[in-house]
Amino acid sequence: MSYVALYRTYRPKFFKDVYGQKVIVQTLQNALKHEKFAHAYIFSGPRGTGKTSVAKIVAKALNCQKAPIEEPCGVCDVCMGIDKGDVSDVIEIDAASNNGVDEIRDLRDKVKYTPSVGKYKVYIIDEVHMLTQAAFNALLKTLEEPPKYVVFILATTEVHKVPATILSRCQRFDFKNIDDTDIQENLKRIVSKEELNITDEALSAIAVTAEGGMRDALSLLDQVVSFSHSDITEEDVYKVSGGLSRRFINDLLLMIFQRQPQKALDFLNQVLADGKDASRMVSDIILALRDVLLDKIRKDIKYPELKLMPAQLIYAYLDILNALQQELKYTTSKRAYLELAIIKMINHDSIILVDLETQIKDLKYELKSLEDKFDKEKLNFSKLGSIEKDIPKAQKTELKPLVTVKEIEEILNKGDREKKNLLKKYWSALADYDVPNLKVVAELLHEGSLEAVGNDKMLVVYDDLITAETMLRKENKEKVLQILNSKTELIKDYTVLIKPDWLILKDDYANQYNSGTTKPKLAQIDLHLYQTPQSKEVLLEEKDPLVDMAEDYFGKEFVKVEE
Numbered sequence: 001m002s003y004v005a006l007y008r009t010y011r012p013k014f015f016k017d018v019y020g021q022k023v024i025v026q027t028l029q030n031a032l033k034h035e036k037f038a039h040a041y042i043f044s045g046p047r048g049t050g051k052t053s054v055a056k057i058v059a060k061a062l063n064c065q066k067a068p069i070e071e072p073c074g075v076c077d078v079c080m081g082i083d084k085g086d087v088s089d090v091i092e093i094d095a096a097s098n099n100g101v102d103e104i105r106d107l108r109d110k111v112k113y114t115p116s117v118g119k120y121k122v123y124i125i126d127e128v129h130m131l132t133q134a135a136f137n138a139l140l141k142t143l144e145e146p147p148k149y150v151v152f153i154l155a156t157t158e159v160h161k162v163p164a165t166i167l168s169r170c171q172r173f174d175f176k177n178i179d180d181t182d183i184q185e186n187l188k189r190i191v192s193k194e195e196l197n198i199t200d201e202a203l204s205a206i207a208v209t210a211e212g213g214m215r216d217a218l219s220l221l222d223q224v225v226s227f228s229h230s231d232i233t234e235e236d237v238y239k240v241s242g243g244l245s246r247r248f249i250n251d252l253l254l255m256i257f258q259r260q261p262q263k264a265l266d267f268l269n270q271v272l273a274d275g276k277d278a279s280r281m282v283s284d285i286i287l288a289l290r291d292v293l294l295d296k297i298r299k300d301i302k303y304p305e306l307k308l309m310p311a312q313l314i315y316a317y318l319d320i321l322n323a324l325q326q327e328l329k330y331t332t333s334k335r336a337y338l339e340l341a342i343i344k345m346i347n348h349d350s351i352i353l354v355d356l357e358t359q360i361k362d363l364k365y366e367l368k369s370l371e372d373k374f375d376k377e378k379l380n381f382s383k384l385g386s387i388e389k390d391i392p393k394a395q396k397t398e399l400k401p402l403v404t405v406k407e408i409e410e411i412l413n414k415g416d417r418e419k420k421n422l423l424k425k426y427w428s429a430l431a432d433y434d435v436p437n438l439k440v441v442a443e444l445l446h447e448g449s450l451e452a453v454g455n456d457k458m459l460v461v462y463d464d465l466i467t468a469e470t471m472l473r474k475e476n477k478e479k480v481l482q483i484l485n486s487k488t489e490l491i492k493d494y495t496v497l498i499k500p501d502w503l504i505l506k507d508d509y510a511n512q513y514n515s516g517t518t519k520p521k522l523a524q525i526d527l528h529l530y531q532t533p534q535s536k537e538v539l540l541e542e543k544d545p546l547v548d549m550a551e552d553y554f555g556k557e558f559v560k561v562e563e
Helices: 022-033 051-063 077-084 101-110 133-144 180-194 200-210 214-227 234-241 246-257 261-272 278-295 311-328 334-347 349-373 384-390 405-413 417-425 427-432 436-447 465-471 474-484 499-514 545-554
Strands: 040-044 090-094 121-126 150-156 171-174 449-454 457-462 493-498
Touching (some): 022 051, 040 051, 051 121, 101 133, 180 200, 200 214, 261 334, 278 311, 278 334, 311 334, 405 449, 405 457, 405 493, 405 499, 417 449, 427 436, 436 465, 436 474, 457 499, 465 474, 474 493
Parallel strands (some): 040 171
């Protein structure tokens, strides 16, 4: 006897054998049991999901000698005859090759003849969307009012091509893609019957590759069995299907994550030389990144070596790969586009920004651990604690802030990258500024980090509170502007922050901007910089640090402090 393909051998013959369509099966069984069956149905859905198989089971249940019944017996003459294709009352028509008006007219003429064996004549029209408009028109009246012993079941993978006049005359059932777990369960049953040696990983790979189609899964299993003469492994499945093994994807993503562009490209070219399809590779890598994300919340980890990959980085990779998928549809240079995408995943600005955000988060965690060591609610910088103790609580609330979150928000939202780069270019020269009366202020300015420029105003960040307060004094501001605008006017004003506060605001701004907010509104936080009350201009019993620096540089005999 000649070999029969697995998908034909194990085609469902009973409703209980149908996988992944529980709602449809239950609805049809109830209709059969209570004899409330309609005269016309349309089964739509992806290929290999059981449309034609269910149609044949329905035909058997309608004509079974034990009807009305929710499951055909399978042993009576009618059921066995339908399985063999010997019953003339069940007529299968392939609309792809019989799509003309003449074929439909012939069907319409034969509908009036009563069933010869069973109770019903069942017409199963496969790929019904292939009928011509004239053929659909010829079918309309018969479909609407067929003889009471005739049932039409129309099957299609493209229901949108079926005219609304046809759809309105049918009960519609939408078949869905079958879940991977259901496909795998059926494969295990078949493998057991066929006494095949195949690993669970290989069965999972077949289920994923089938993309929801049971027929595709069984066809692939057939191919793999023919390819491998011994135990079937996951690697065998990927060799036959042209997909990527988990080992390859793991190694490639690891090279990208560790920023090894040359290794990643060499590895990629080696696989492309084996005949792998670039579009299929991209799809497989996207699915793998989904698994890496899920590994963060499940116990059964598929990619343990990639568990340290930040979620934000995975999202950035997915954005690049999704864009690549679209580009591959319209280019003949798929290899080049794939290589460029790999390089982009390693060096693109969005990836660098994610790395920066990760570093900021790490710094915030370190800062939080330092704060926890002190039993205080506020940051403890230098002698800030003693200052706050000297100021009554009621008086603190009345202190005027030297800088506000609104100022920082305006600078960031009106960012001038060109001006910032120009200022940064000459920032290092501030350390050796040679104008005597401006040298100390220039050195203090150099100690700060220029973080943003916008709306003719710049933001400088300092590590300690005292230096920040010093740089906000009016006389020092005038000197800073004199230094920076000596040749041409670059800025009209500036403000400062201490580093921990800046990190919080920067992180807040980046998160909002990356989520699509073009003009982020920053959260209101305490920036720890306030004007000193007039009655207590100097709260610390020590000299101004600017005076100390001036005395060190010029000598005490040349320095005079005036109120």
